[in-house]
Amino acid sequence: MKKSIGDNEIPRGWSFEQGLDLVKKSGYDGIELWLGEVPWFQMSTTDAEVRELRREVENAGLVVSNVSTGLHWKNSLSARDPKVREEGIRIVRRQIETAQMLGTDAILVVAGLVTAEVPYNEVYNRSVEAMKTLGPDAARAGVKIGCENCNSEQRFLMGPREFLLFLKDINEPSVGIHLDVGNIHDDGFAEQWIEMMGPRITRIHLKDVMKKRGRCGDSVYTNIFLGDNNWKAIRAAMTKVGYDGWLVAEMERRYHYAQDQQFYDTAAAIDRLIANKV
Amino acid sequence: MPISRRGFLGCAAGASAVGAAVVTGLRRLFPDVARQPAGCLLIDPGPASPLRESVAGYAVALSSLDISYQQTSFQPPAPARAIIMPGAIDTDHSALAGLSEHLMSGSIVLYETGAAFFGPEDFDIHKRVIRSVFGLSLHRPVRLWDSAESLKQSPYIDYHWPVVTKVRDFSCVVPVGLEGGDAIAWFQKVPVALKRRIGKGTLVFLGSPLGPHLLSADREAGNWLGAFCSSCCAASPSRIDQCTSSACVRFLLGTACGGGPF
Numbered sequence: 430m431k432k433s434i435g436d437n438e439i440p441r442g443w444s445f446e447q448g449l450d451l452v453k454k455s456g457y458d459g460i461e462l463w464l465g466e467v468p469w470f471q472m473s474t475t476d477a478e479v480r481e482l483r484r485e486v487e488n489a490g491l492v493v494s495n496v497s498t499g500l501h502w503k504n505s506l507s508a509r510d511p512k513v514r515e516e517g518i519r520i521v522r523r524q525i526e527t528a529q530m531l532g533t534d535a536i537l538v539v540a541g542l543v544t545a546e547v548p549y550n551e552v553y554n555r556s557v558e559a560m561k562t563l564g565p566d567a568a569r570a571g572v573k574i575g576c577e578n579c580n581s582e583q584r585f586l587m588g589p590r591e592f593l594l595f596l597k598d599i600n601e602p603s604v605g606i607h608l609d610v611g612n613i614h615d616d617g618f619a620e621q622w623i624e625m626m627g628p629r630i631t632r633i634h635l636k637d638v639m640k641k642r643g644r645c646g647d648s649v650y651t652n653i654f655l656g657d658n659n660w661k662a663i664r665a666a667m668t669k670v671g672y673d674g675w676l677v678a679e680m681e682r683r684y685h686y687a688q689d690q691q692f693y694d695t696a697a698a699i700d701r702l703i704a705n706k707v
Numbered sequence: 708m709p710i711s712r713r714g715f716l717g718c719a720a721g722a723s724a725v726g727a728a729v730v731t732g733l734r735r736l737f738p739d740v741a742r743q744p745a746g747c748l749l750i751d752p753g754p755a756s757p758l759r760e761s762v763a764g765y766a767v768a769l770s771s772l773d774i775s776y777q778q779t780s781f782q783p784p785a786p787a788r789a790i791i792m793p794g795a796i797d798t799d800h801s802a803l804a805g806l807s808e809h810l811m812s813g814s815i816v817l818y819e820t821g822a823a824f825f826g827p828e829d830f831d832i833h834k835r836v837i838r839s840v841f842g843l844s845l846h847r848p849v850r851l852w853d854s855a856e857s858l859k860q861s862p863y864i865d866y867h868w869p870v871v872t873k874v875r876d877f878s879c880v881v882p883v884g885l886e887g888g889d890a891i892a893w894f895q896k897v898p899v900a901l902k903r904r905i906g907k908g909t910l911v912f913l914g915s916p917l918g919p920h921l922l923s924a925d926r927e928a929g930n931w932l933g934a935f936c937s938s939c940c941a942a943s944p945s946r947i948d949q950c951t952s953s954a955c956v957r958f959l960l961g962t963a964c965g966g967g968p969f
Contacts, residue, residue, distance in 0.1 A: 509878050509919070510824055511757045545861070546852045546878060550923035555760075 430667075432699045433459040433494035434678040437466045440688040445469045445482070449489035455692035456700070459494035460486060461677050462531065464524055466499055472523060479530045486531070494675040495575070495607075495632050496528045497537035506559040507541035507552040514555065521563050521574070528572045535631045535675075536567075537607040540576040543584035552585055557598045564601025575607025575631030578622070581614050581649075588617060589625040596629055605629040609679065610663055611636030611650055619658055623666035630672055634679045635699060650681040652691070653698040660707045668705075676703070747776040748787040750795070757824035758794025761918025765793045768921040768932050789939055790814055793918040794821035798832040803840040811906030815939055819913040823848040823879035841910055843903070844884030851876045851894065864899060864915045866892040870934035872927045874920060881914035888912075911935070 434457050439448030445467075452460050462470050462482070469482060486493055498520060506517040524536040541556035543549050560574065567574045578592060579585075586592045592606060608630050610619035623630070637656030639649055654660060676699055684691040701707060749769065751762050762778070769776045769791075776791075783805020784790055790809065795818055797803050810816055822833045822845070834845045851862040863873040864880070868891035880899045883890075888903035892915065899914040920928035 511759065512824075548875065548923070550925070551919060554923055 430673055430703050431458040431494070431675050432678070432696060432703075433457055433461050433675050434680075434692065434695065435461040435463055435497065436470070437463040438678070438680060438683075438692070439467070446485060446489075449485060449491060451689050451692055453489050453491055455689075456696040457491065457678075457692075459492045459675065461494050461537075461679075462496050462527075464496060464498040464500065464520070464527065470527075472500070472520065474527075476526075476530060479527050483531045493528075493531040493533040494677055495533050495535040495537060496524045496531060497607075498524055499539070501539040502542065505542040505547075506538075507543075507547060507555040509547055509551070514559065518559060518563065521559075522566060525563075525567050525570050525572050525574075529570050534571055535573045535575055535607070537575050537577050537632065539579055539583065541583060541585045549585065553595070556585075557595065560599040560604050561601060564599060564604045568601070568603040572603070573631045574604045576604065577607045577609055577634070578612050579609070580612050580616060582612075589622045592622075593625060593629075605631045607632045607634065609634035609636070610658060611638045611656070611679070611681075614638055614649060615640045618662070620662035620666040623663065623670055623672065627670040627672075630670075630674070632675050632677055633667075633672065634677050635702075636679050636681060648682045652680060652682065653678070653695060653702070654707075660702060664702055664705050664707055746787065747774060747789045747791065748781075748784050749776045749778045750784050750790065750792045751778055751780040752792070752794045752796055752821060753780055756794040756796045756821045758796075758819075758821035758916055758918060760922055761793035761819060761821070761916050764918035764920065764922030764928075765791055765932070768929055769936075771929070772933055772936060774936055784809070786812070787814060789817070789936075791817045791819075793819045794916065795819060796821045796825070796829075796833065797836055798829060800836050800839055803836060807840050807905070810908035810910055813907035815909050815911070817911045817913070817935065819916055819918060820845070820881050821916070823877070823881050823914075823916070837912075841903070841905065841912070842887055843901070843910075843912055844886060845914070846882040846884070848879045848881050849894075849897070850879050852878060862894060864892050864894050866900070866931055868892075868902065869938040870931055872931055874915075874917065874927045874931060875925060877916045877919060883912060883914050 434452055436445070436448060439451065449460065464470055465472060483493065500520045501517055504513055504516040504520060506514055508514050508517070521538055524538070528534065528536050540560060541552040543552045560576070563574060580587050586595055596604060596606065606626050606629050608622055608626055610633060613619045613622060635653055637651045637653050637658050639651055640657040678695045678699060680691055680695055747769070749762065749765055766778060783802050786809050790806065806816060822830050825833060830848065837843050837845055862876040864876055866872050866874060876894070880894050882897045882899055883901050885898055885901060888901035890898035890901050892898070892900035894915065900912060902909055902911045917928045917931060921932060
């Protein structure tokens, strides 16, 4: 397995180059690029600039593990307004294009968003349709779309059986799950998701979750090994299903001081997870 | 043989395309026959409609109600006993004028406007066309989710005809004026749908889309459509009790319920 961390974790005010240096020094193999969340990688970033990003990543001795985005929280693929959905589709297509340019084969997409206004059944149908539309595009580009399980935030696809049914309804081999083991709060067990999703997992996001506390403070999330995830079981499930891909750190809770220290600490925690010394 | 929903929809789309081609061919070969009213026409508003999914919703719901229909993008449509226009975005007077003729000669037209997602300029054109052809006045779309009230309670649309039911909102509604028509649905105290006799026919105008709800298998929306189809038979009182789905099929095929609509 290989270690990666998002470029959106790079401390504010740091340049991309400084960030890459930190990522490399702290022991990661790759970097996850977040379209729309960092100044250097926006929808307006040109192809030439994207290729320059790849060059910088490779010069730092890293590779791009995957292309993610949070833009679909605003431009949901399941919105009622077709113009919003079109923009959502355009974002995924740009992710696919840039993934190819950056030399990676996976993207992360938040596939649907249930709200008080847009109910579950509508979201389900539109999300399936969107993925059916995009799946062939991704396949042609040699890229896998990983729909992230943002269980609580999306209010969508809350259980692994439901998620499997969703992927079955999409029925596109290029569409799978970008599994975030921290997003399964008090409504399940990450290890069971890993077992059930198996070969459909495109990437794994790592963070820990304080299941019992809920979102009572500024975040329900915490650093790996600090929360309530059963990391022994998670590691065993990875072995069981033969997952040997990227483990991508997504630390939503940031250190208040010495922010670069979080990169080192997280890398060390992932090393122990990979080595099964939990 | 089991068939997946996707397979079914694919077949249905293919069948619709084939059906439309057959109708076109028949029209050329038998112009007199082509002038005879068909059963139920489902008009596809085309890719420009912001409510494209609505036509898919009606197609699925009509199929599940066992009601035969032809899906077509003909504009103006051919004569038919019932014409359903989901997500309609008409901004062209001449296209709707043909529809008006069918209304005059006895068609039932279910017109679901797609204008709630229009920009102001397109909406104004649509409003003028609807006024000119149907004599209806439309008011600017109202966003239902901008008020604090909407966060306390889902803004349902209250239908009072052809069945009393509540259907979920679809974010925006187009309020309608009541000149010459009977309101059939309200959002709070604002009329958002009406029916109106035009000539021998009846126009049912929906300012809040039902099609997307039909696509997501909303039970109340399905009940409304089922009741609407049954009401197509209700003009002849002796047949009211026979207005099951199969009776509707015969009606919509022009083989039963010979009385005028509504």
